[in-house]
Amino acid sequence: MSTIVLLLSNIWAKKARSFGLAFAVALAVMTVVVLTVVSSGLESSAAAILKIGKSDFTVAQKNVSDVLFSYLDTHQLAEVRATKGVANAVGALIETERINAANPLFLEIGLPLDELTPFGVHVLAGRPYSANATHEVMLGWRAAEDMGLHVGDGFYANGTKNTIVGIYSTGISFGDLGAIFPLSAVQAYNRVPGAVTLVFVKVAPGYRIGEVEKRITYAHPELTTIRTVTQFGRADRNLVFLKAAATGSTILAVVIGAIVVGNTMMLSLFERTREFGLLRAIGWTRTRVVSLLLGEGMVLAVVGAAVGVGLSYLVTSILQALPQLAGVLHSNYTSEAFWRGLYTGLGMTILGTLYPALRAGFLAPLQALSHE
Amino acid sequence: MNEHHAIAPTLSSQDIEPTGIPVQGGHISALTSESRSNVEKGYASLAIEVIGVTKEFDGGAVRALNGMDLRVERGEFIAIMGPSGCGKSTLLHLLAALDSPTSGTIRVEGQDLSHLPDPSRYRRQTIGLVFQLHNLLPRLSALANIEVAMMGSHRPHRERTVWARQLLSELDLADRERRHPPQLSGGERQRVAIARALANDPPVLLVDEPTGNLDSDASANVLALFARLQREYGVTTVMVTHDPAVAQAAGRILQMRDGRIGDPIGA
Ligand SMILES: Nc1ncnc2c1ncn2[C@@H]1O[C@H](COP(=O)(O)OP(=O)(O)OP(=O)(O)O)[C@@H](O)[C@H]1O
Ligand SMILES: [Mg+2]
Numbered sequence: 001m002s003t004i005v006l007l008l009s010n011i012w013a014k015k016a017r018s019f020g021l022a023f024a025v026a027l028a029v030m031t032v033v034v035l036t037v038v039s040s041g042l043e044s045s046a047a048a049i050l051k052i053g054k055s056d057f058t059v060a061q062k063n064v065s066d067v068l069f070s071y072l073d074t075h076q077l078a079e080v081r082a083t084k085g086v087a088n089a090v091g092a093l094i095e096t097e098r099i100n101a102a103n104p105l106f107l108e109i110g111l112p113l114d115e116l117t118p119f120g121v122h123v124l125a126g127r128p129y130s131a132n133a134t135h136e137v138m139l140g141w142r143a144a145e146d147m148g149l150h151v152g153d154g155f156y157a158n159g160t161k162n163t164i165v166g167i168y169s170t171g172i173s174f175g176d177l178g179a180i181f182p183l184s185a186v187q188a189y190n191r192v193p194g195a196v197t198l199v200f201v202k203v204a205p206g207y208r209i210g211e212v213e214k215r216i217t218y219a220h221p222e223l224t225t226i227r228t229v230t231q232f233g234r235a236d237r238n239l240v241f242l243k244a245a246a247t248g249s250t251i252l253a254v255v256i257g258a259i260v261v262g263n264t265m266m267l268s269l270f271e272r273t274r275e276f277g278l279l280r281a282i283g284w285t286r287t288r289v290v291s292l293l294l295g296e297g298m299v300l301a302v303v304g305a306a307v308g309v310g311l312s313y314l315v316t317s318i319l320q321a322l323p324q325l326a327g328v329l330h331s332n333y334t335s336e337a338f339w340r341g342l343y344t345g346l347g348m349t350i351l352g353t354l355y356p357a358l359r360a361g362f363l364a365p366l367q368a369l370s371h372e
Numbered sequence: 373m374n375e376h377h378a379i380a381p382t383l384s385s386q387d388i389e390p391t392g393i394p395v396q397g398g399h400i401s402a403l404t405s406e407s408r409s410n411v412e413k414g415y416a417s418l419a420i421e422v423i424g425v426t427k428e429f430d431g432g433a434v435r436a437l438n439g440m441d442l443r444v445e446r447g448e449f450i451a452i453m454g455p456s457g458c459g460k461s462t463l464l465h466l467l468a469a470l471d472s473p474t475s476g477t478i479r480v481e482g483q484d485l486s487h488l489p490d491p492s493r494y495r496r497q498t499i500g501l502v503f504q505l506h507n508l509l510p511r512l513s514a515l516a517n518i519e520v521a522m523m524g525s526h527r528p529h530r531e532r533t534v535w536a537r538q539l540l541s542e543l544d545l546a547d548r549e550r551r552h553p554p555q556l557s558g559g560e561r562q563r564v565a566i567a568r569a570l571a572n573d574p575p576v577l578l579v580d581e582p583t584g585n586l587d588s589d590a591s592a593n594v595l596a597l598f599a600r601l602q603r604e605y606g607v608t609t610v611m612v613t614h615d616p617a618v619a620q621a622a623g624r625i626l627q628m629r630d631g632r633i634g635d636p637i638g639a
């Protein structure tokens with residue numbers, strides 16, 4: 001018999017308790033993974049807005065709760081465009097609208113006709129809208145496919161009935177799930193003449209992106225530039241709150257989990273006092289006894305974490321299937337979520353096991369042996 | 373520290389075939405020239421030295437040992453007798469470094485027990501202890517109970533099971549290795565505990581009432597084993613017993629009374 005077999009047989013000998021401990025770990029890990037996966041899903045789908053156009057970086061208004069609440073006027077757009085090193089700057093007005101139950105946050109982009117090509121829009125069927133049309137729309141091919149719409153069909157959006165004049169592709173799935181209108185039509189419907197939400201900037205050859213970004217934010221302290229998803233997270237306060245909530249819940253899950261694990265381990269310590277006394281009496285070192293208990297905890301933590309990741313998958317699927325949440329909640333299974341789950345499981349187990357394990361290691365052998 | 377290992381050098385150097393399997397039964401009959409020669413040379417010939425040891429419990433209300441003196445030669449087999457409560461088990465616990473004396477000095481194999489750098493290692497390597505109440509782990513098989521004692525020892529992993537089996541067969545328990553303690557008789561458990569005490573080839577064996585649960589045949593076997601360990605490996609054995617017939621197997625019988633040794637009986 002090796003130490004690892006002894007360890008496993010100890011776990012097996014107390015099946016109910018081991019199961020309970022692993023389950024506590026699984027619940028905590030599940031909570032953490034679901035929160036991570038959902039917040040990361042929201043982040044990446046929100047950040048996908050930044051990627052709907054071909055650009056080196058995006059300019060938005062600073063300190064808005066949702067990046068779609070960003071607002072730049074004609075003047076600001078012109079100044080960004082005139083900044084040294086900017087090859088071109090496309091201003092887009094972006095909004096989301098509830099089209100139907102399946103599309104509660106349908107993406108609508110207002111773009112000037114002459115910016116379609118620089119923005120990376122390819123017309124797959126039909127034609128682009130005309131520059132100042134008020135009832136014309138181009139539909140992303142994925143949106144068209146989802147809703148079963150074709151060129152020539154009617155499409156209620158942006159406050160009016162539009163005719164689908166073309167089907168486009170941007171090559172970016174998020175962009176292809178939306179619709180593009182003439183900029184003036186979206187501005188008119190939202191009563192924000194001349195305004196745009198985001199400016200997509202392409203840097204001229206020979207200029208460094210970071211330099212151009214700095215130049216813009218220096219001249220416009222009210223604006224911020226976004227190049228990566230992380231920077232986006234900082235621009236969007238809702239996401240900041242969401243991620244803070246996820247972190248807070250992780251800490252809470254670890255603490256509650258550690259208490260549950262610690263409780264179980266203390267019970268186990270009292271039950272197994274004689275065993276530990278005997279092991280010490282026949283020459284086991286303190287370290288060996290402590291390691292045995294920590295090892296038992298670790299095995300259960302890993303099993304619990306694996307179960308927790310599986311449960312999280314189940315829970316996000318159920319959440320996404322709820323009619324109230326359909327289309328809003330996106331899950332994004334990153335390796336980060338997986339590692340976070342594992343760390344949570346191991347962290348709470350180490351926290352919960354350390355004290356009982358040390359107590360076991362430091363038992364006086366004789367007293368422990370006469371323990372009832 | 374090799375000279376302290378009565379059995380290990382024999383098993384590893386002489387009885388292990390190139391395959392790693394010891395020759396059946398060979399380890400007991402082969403002599404350990406090393407340990408014998410140490411005794412002959414008179415090298416640290418005292419195995420156990422107890423000098424003026426007092427052990428009090430409950431803040432002095434109970435005095436289990438009272439200025440006890442004891443010297444045991446290396447390779448000696450002694451029996452300690454005495455009325456219940458005279459301090460026999462307490463003495464063995466002190467010798468096993470499971471407890472420390474209130475005052476006085478104890479040296480085992482030249483090591484002062486109050487200054488042991490690593491008491492776990494001492495318990496693992498220097499002594500084998502058989503408790504008065506068989507303290508086996510009830511969830512583990514007889515074989516595993518012996519193997520557990522070898523965890524952390526120098527014996528290579530692959531040899532441990534083989535050695536544990538050999539000890540079991542030495543104690544007539546070969547067909548009981550898979551049984552768990554609740555499925556063993558009192559005497560069988562006692563013998564498993566003895567096998568476990570021998571697992572790390574200790575130079576000193578401390579046994580508390582080894583024959584308490586054994587019938588006369590089984591007692592005779594266990595006593596013969598102790599005698600053989602003494603004769604062939606120079607193992608120092610301290611055996612506590614209340615049975616005068618059992619005590620006769622030892623080379624020296626000591627009477628304990630009120631926490632100290634009385635007049636020696638026999639030679
Ligand atoms: N942990 C303890 N706390 C208090 N008193 C103790 C403790 N251990 C032993 N004693 C007392 O010390 C005395 C000696 O006990 P010990 O167990 O050494 O006796 P013993 O000679 O082994 O007896 P027996 O033959 O019945 O096993 C007894 O009076 C006992 O009650
Ligand atoms: Mg006793």
